[in-house]
Amino acid sequence: MLVILVSFAFAFGLVLSRVGLPPMVGFLVAGFAYNMAGLTPPPGLDFVADLGITLLLFSIGLKLDVRGLLKAEIWASTTVQMIVTTVFMCGVLLLLQFGLGAPFMEMSLATVVILGFALSFSSTVFAVKVLEDKGDLTAFYGRIAIGILIMQDLFAVLFLSASEGKIPSPWAVCVLALPLLRPVFYRLLDVAGRGELFILCGLFIALGVGAEGFSLVGLKPDLGALVVGVLIAGHRRASELSKALFGFKELMLVGFFLSVGMGGLPTGEMLLVAVLLCLVLPVKTGIYHAIVSWFGIRARTSLFSSLSLTNYSEFGLIVTAIAAGQGILSQDWLLVMAMTVSLSFAVSSPLSTHSEKVYRSMFGWLRRFERGFCHPHDAxxxxxxxxxxxxxxxxxxxxxxxxxxxxxxxxxxxxxxxxxxxxxxxxxxxxxxxxxxxxxxxxxxxxxxxxxxxxxxxxxxxxxxxxxxxxxxxxxxxxxxxxxxxxxxxxxxxxxxxxxxxxxxxxxxxxxxxxxxxxxxxxxx
CATH class of the missing domain: 3.40.50.720 (NAD(P)-binding Rossmann-like Domain)
Incomplete structure (x- = not known):
């Protein structure tokens, strides 16, 4: 089965890349095609997917400036955006509930709010992958998008802890002492040399210390990988480590995109709901753009950041799985969310790739949202x-x-x-x-x-x-x-x-x- 899945991934990735879409969209399509063929997913695929996400967040940490998160254009815009988008998505879901008679649309108001909250997030995995491919991960608009995504991840950690009824262990306060281990991490990177030992050193810090350490005290493993990445970001070999792990991380992320596409076989009504949710993505983009522009960010920068975030997050799948497991939501919503996230990636890819053309076509109208002053990094x-x-x-x-x-x-x-x-x-x-x-x-x-x-x-x-x-x-x-x-x-x-x-x-x-x-x-x- 593994050989067949790899063949599907390669074939669809190659075809989609030839028509101007990122290979990741092909991997999503490959997952759906593999599922529609009635084939069984190979064992360990979910583990590979989780590993890819963990290493992705670790690589983000290696390039992250924590001080940037404390700026108003990051924390304030994220907070306002999530409130506004959640309210808007709740309205969309209520309209769909009223207009469609599908059984899976029967939800309480509290459940609608939870789904609206989940749909307010954007995909960290997708956005970072697109920014890396464009070489704009450290550009000003890229740093704004990454900052917003990291703030969203922090909100996600709080929500998941509350919704799953999991209270972090009292030992969780020990993570505050992690900065004391920075000299140890630096020393390990210095003596690891190069080649495979250097890569294993990075994996040990990301997985052994970060992900596993946070998991043991009841915190999100991915957050642990991000934190230890930030801790060693100042090391002279941090950039070298990021490049060394790049190929391994990319390969693991293929498993993530394949697993998203294997959510199941949707019905026509499920597909219709997913398409309708994707049709309102431009409104989500507009919310991002209007809020970010308020902080003196130019129209071009605001648009580019917003287009990078024009998608739905895999976090929506996690929330749906939790709600379905607790009997709050129908299991059909797992398929709906899988389709919605996948389609949003397909919509967002060409927009992000051709963001300059989009900007030129909307230049005159977008300038109306600019303030009378300009952010010093964006002048x-x-x-x-x-x-x-x-x-x-x-x-x-x-x-x-x-x-x-x-x-x-x-x-x-x-x-x-x-x-x-x-x-x-x-x-x-x-x-x-x-x-x-x-x-x-x-x-x-x-x-x-x-x-x-x-x-x-x-x-x-x-x-x-x-x-x-x-x-x-x-x-x-x-x-x-x-x-x-x-x-x-x-x-x-x-x-x-x-x-x-x-x-x-x-x-x-x-x-x-x-x-x-x-x-x-x-x-x-």
């Missing part, structure tokens, strides 16, 4: 009169910047969308501005007569480099453009739109190494 910028610009100030971008200084002197600047990276480069003496090269307003603000001579596109996301190159061409900038690429097909795409130099990192790194080696040999001779 559009002007490069001014510079001769060379480097977009993306990671290791490659910083190296390119330093290499241009002898030629351009102070008439050069870097641009990056990550505040922490901007601060680091400024501390190194570089002229770096906070900005997003994938932001339409960023490009509209630039003057076409700035005297730019050279632009280097060193962003890690190929689509971001492509978009920036298109903007330079469309706005009439007469300058040389160079960009990095990882694969030959990316080099071809960049060259096709007029990029004068497309630098294949892997090929050119070998040539650079050989050149340096030869120079060393001649100097020695």
């Amino acid at each position: 559009p910028i002007d490069l001014g009169s510079v001769r060379a610009v480097v977009f993306g100030m990671g290791r490659i971008g910083a190296g390119a910047y330093d290499g241009l200084v002898p030629t351009f002197g102070k008439s050069i600047c870097g641009v990056d969308h990550t505040p922490e990276r901007v601060d680091f480069n400024r501390s190194q003496g570089r002229n770096v501005l906070l900005g997003d090269a994938c932001d339409t307003e960023f490009w509209l603000k630039l003057r076409s007569d700035t005297g730019l001579e050279l632009v280097i596109l060193a962003m890690p996301n190929h689509q971001g480099n492509m978009y920036a190159a298109h903007q330079l061409k469309n706005l009439g900038f007469e300058c040389q453009v160079a960009a990095i690429a990882r694969y030959p097909e990316e080099v071809e795409e960049l060259s096709a739109i007029g990029v004068c130099t497309a630098f294949n990192m892997y090929e050119q790194a070998g040539e650079g190494l050989a050149r340096k080696a030869m120079e060393g040999c001649f100097l020695t001779a």
Whole structure:
């Protein structure tokens, strides 16, 4: 059965990716197709799914700035959003209850409120996966979305503890002493070396200490993985650990999406309810957008954050399972929620992928929601009169910047969308501005007569480099453009739109190494 399930996942993932949807949507469809074929799920699938979610939250913790959660645009917007969305979804459910005579729609008002609360959540798994694929997990809008999702997870922990009648063990207060173990975790990461031992060290911290430790004291295991991830986020190898676990985590998450699709075989009425619930997703998006915009966030940033959250959460499945187990809800609602969550993923995927096109089509209308002030991390910028610009100030971008200084002197600047990276480069003496090269307003603000001579596109996301190159061409900038690429097909795409130099990192790194080696040999001779 396992071989068949893997075949289903690969086939549907491949087909859906070819039509422009993320492979995860194909995995959901594969789960439904596998279930409709009458096949039995292989044992251990739920365990794999849970492991994937736990590692996902651990990886979030490795990149999380806790101080960001204390900002009003995160905690206040989450609280208001959940109240408003819960009330709205309760109204939708009451209308469906009145309009449909299906037996599973017969619910008490208290049950309707519980379902409305569950439908107010957005999927952490889905949103983080989409943001990772776009390379925007650390972008300002991505950090807003992640902050809101983490606040929602905290609400979920409180709800689950109350609804299941589980009171955390008195030993739960011991988790407050976890920061005292940070030096131990740091030491383990230092001595773990590299390779498989380093990966096992990360799994031990995430699963052995975080997930299992929280479970023993009656707390949510996933929350434990998130907490220990935050504790070691400041370690110099935290980013390396996240990358080392990436492939393993991705594989485990396939199990999660497959398990969601295996919820059962829905009837026509169940499918109708799921479709109707997905049709009101734009209202949920509008609620997110209106509330986030209130804190001075620009229309583009608010929309991008909202589109990342335009879905229903797997938390809805958990709430439904609890209510069904207690006899409050019909078991049919498990299938309804599975369909609703799955369809919401299919709706949200293209919206998130093509968020820039959505923004351009709604630009004039969305601007009405902007306040008279702008959040300092979201203010559009002007490069001014510079001769060379480097977009993306990671290791490659910083190296390119330093290499241009002898030629351009102070008439050069870097641009990056990550505040922490901007601060680091400024501390190194570089002229770096906070900005997003994938932001339409960023490009509209630039003057076409700035005297730019050279632009280097060193962003890690190929689509971001492509978009920036298109903007330079469309706005009439007469300058040389160079960009990095990882694969030959990316080099071809960049060259096709007029990029004068497309630098294949892997090929050119070998040539650079050989050149340096030869120079060393001649100097020695």
